[in-house]
Amino acid sequence: MSILVFIDHADGHFKKTTYEALSYGAALAKQTGTQAEAVLLGTVSEDAASLGKYGIQKVHQVNQEALNAFDPQTYIRIIAGIAQAIQATVIVFSHNSSGKAIAPGLSARLKAGLVTGAIALPDTSQGFLVKKNVFSGKAFAIVSIKTPVRIISLNPNAYPVVAGEGSAEVVQEALAPEAAKVKLKSVVRASGEIPLTEAEIVVSGGRGMKGPENWGPIEELAKLLHAATACSRPVADAGWRPHGEHVGQTGVAIAPNLYIAVGISGAIQHLAGVNRSKVIVVINKDPEAPFFKAADYGIAGDAFEVLPKLIGAVKKLRGLA
Amino acid sequence: MKILVCISKTPDTTAKIAFTDNNRKFAADGVQWIINPYDEWYALVRAIELKEKDPSAVIHLITVGTADADPIIRKALALGGDEALRVNADGQDSFFIASQIAAVAKDGGYDLIFTGKETIDYNGSSVGGMIAALLDLPYISLAAKFDLAGNSATIVREVEGGEETEEVSLPLVVSCQKGMAEQRIPNMKGIMGARTKPLKVLDPQPVEALTEIVSFELPPTKKGVKMIPAENAEELIRLLHEEAKLM
DSSP: OEEEEEOOEETTEEOHHHHHHHHHHHHHHHHHTOEEEEEEESOOSSOGGGGGGGTOSEEEEEOOGGGGSOOHHHHHHHHHHHHHHTTEEEEEEESSHHHHHHHHHHHHHHTOEEEEEEOSOOBOSSSOEEEEEEGGGTEEEEEEEOSSSEEEEEOTTSSOOOOOSOOOEEEEOOOOOOOOSEEEEEEEEOTTOOOTTTOSEEEEEOGGGOSGGGOHHHHHHHHHTTOEEEEOHHHHHTTSSOGGGBBSTTSBOOOOSEEEEESOOOOHHHHHHHTTOSEEEEEESOTTOGGGGGOSEEEESOHHHHHHHHHHHHHHHTTOO | OEEEEEOOEEEOTTOOOOEETTTTEEOOTTOOEEEOHIIIIIIIHHHHHHHHHOTTOEEEEEEEOOGGGHHHHHHHHHHSOSEEEEEOSOOOSHHHHHHHHHHHHTTTTOSEEEEESOOTTTOOOOHHHHHHHHHTOOEEEEEEEEEEETTEEEEEEEETTEEEEEEEESSEEEEEOTTSOOOOOOOHHHHHHHTTSOEEEEOOOOOOOSEEEEEEEOOOOOOOOEEOOGGGTHHHHHHHHHTSOOO
C-alpha cells in the first residue's frame, strides 16, 4: 500500500508543480498511514534522491533518454505497471499538460476513479472525497471516488510546497522497450519566461491598453515581480498578444497568488478563468467596471499613469531605484 | 476518412451558477444550454474544415445524454456534420461517458475522434484520454493546431510555457483547444438542412461510473474592494507588500 506521485519534468529539470504534487502525496500518505513513492520517467540533470525532502521514500526511475519524448501511451503502460507492483492506492498527478495527457488513460486502464483539478487533500474519514473546481472556477464539487485505486490530478498553485529534510531511495526499473506511436518532432519553449499556469504572480492587460505597442509597462512590471503576462480574450482575438496568454473561461484558467488586471472590464467569462486567484488587483479607467466587484484592491485611473508609478514603487521596494 | 466529434451540452458561459436539492444538483431552471465551446469552436469546426478540403470525409457527432440534448445536437448539425448519434443516458461521470463513446466508436471505423479540451461545466479534461485508452489509440491532448497529410497528422499541442509538435499516424484521439479553428455561426442553409439529417438514438452499455458528485459549493464571496486613489498608486505596492504579504 502506498501513494504514487508522478514526477513531471522538462529540459532536465523538475517542474514546480512536481514539488506541489510530491508535498500533496506525502501529506496524503501521512493522513492515511502509508508511504509516498514517486515515478520518474526519462533522464534529468537534477538529483532524484533529493526529492526525499518533500516527504517521499522511494523514486522509481526508468532512466531512458527515449522517454524524454513524451508519449502518453508508453507512460500509461509503465505507470500502470509500477502502480500495480507497489500496490498503489492513490496515484497523484499535476493537472497540467502532462497530467491531462496521462491520468485519464491510466484511469480507464486501471478502472481507477479519477478526479482532475483537485484543490485540497481528500477527506478520507468516510470514503474518499475530493474537492475540485467546476463551472470554470465558479463553484466547487465534492466528488466521491468509489474504486479501491484512485487517481487525483492536483491543480497548480492549489497546494503549498512543503520541504523538509531527507533523501529518497532511487530504484532503477528495467523496462522492455516498445516503439512509441507518437513522434515528438520539436519543442519550442519560451526561455526564461514563467509558464502562465505555474506563475505565482500574473500581470494581465485588456482592451484598455489600446494597442499591442503599449505593452511595455505590463512586461516591465511583470519582469520586476517575476510574474507571467496574460491578456483578455479580445486582446488575443485581435492578435495583440499570443493566444496562449488568453486567460478566461475559454482560454487558460489560472490561480496565482496575485492577479493584476490592467484595462480589463471583467466580463463573467474572464472572471471564470481568474477568480481562483488569491488576491486580485484591478486597474481600470472606468470606476464602474464590473471587475472591481471581484477585486481585493482597485485603482480607478489611467493605466498609462498608474503603471509607471507601480513600476517605480516596486523598484524602490527592491532597492533598484 | 471518418471523423467522430464528441459533443457535450453545457450551461451558457453567462449562466448563473446555483444549486438545489441540498446543493446536490445544478439549478438548471431558466438556464440557456449551449454546445460546450471547446467542442463547437475547435473540435467540430476543425472537422468541418477537414471535410471542406476532402469532401469524401464523413463527420459523425456523438453525445451522451437524454432527449433534452437534442436541440444542441441539431445546432451542431446545423454547423456541419452528416449524422448524429445520441447515447440515451445521463452522463454519470467521465468514465461512463467515455465508455459509451468508445463502445460506439469501436466498430465505427473512425480515423479521427475529436473532443474539446474540457467541458466548461465539470472541467474534467478526461473523456478524450479515456476513449483513447479504451480503444488503445494514441491520444494527443490540448491540440492548438492540426494538419493532415495522407494518413499522418502533425499536431501542435500547448504545454506549460511553450508548445510541442508531434507527428502521429491515424487513427487517433485529439482534444482540441483555441487555435485549432475559427469560430463559425450556422447559416440558414445549415439550419434547414440539420432538420433532416439523421439523429440516431442508441441504448447505453451497462457501465458502472467510477466517481460520483456528492455535493457542490459556491466560493466564498469577496470582502469588498479596497480602492486606492490613482494619484497615490504607489500605495498599492506597500499594501501588497505589508498587508497581503505578496512581494
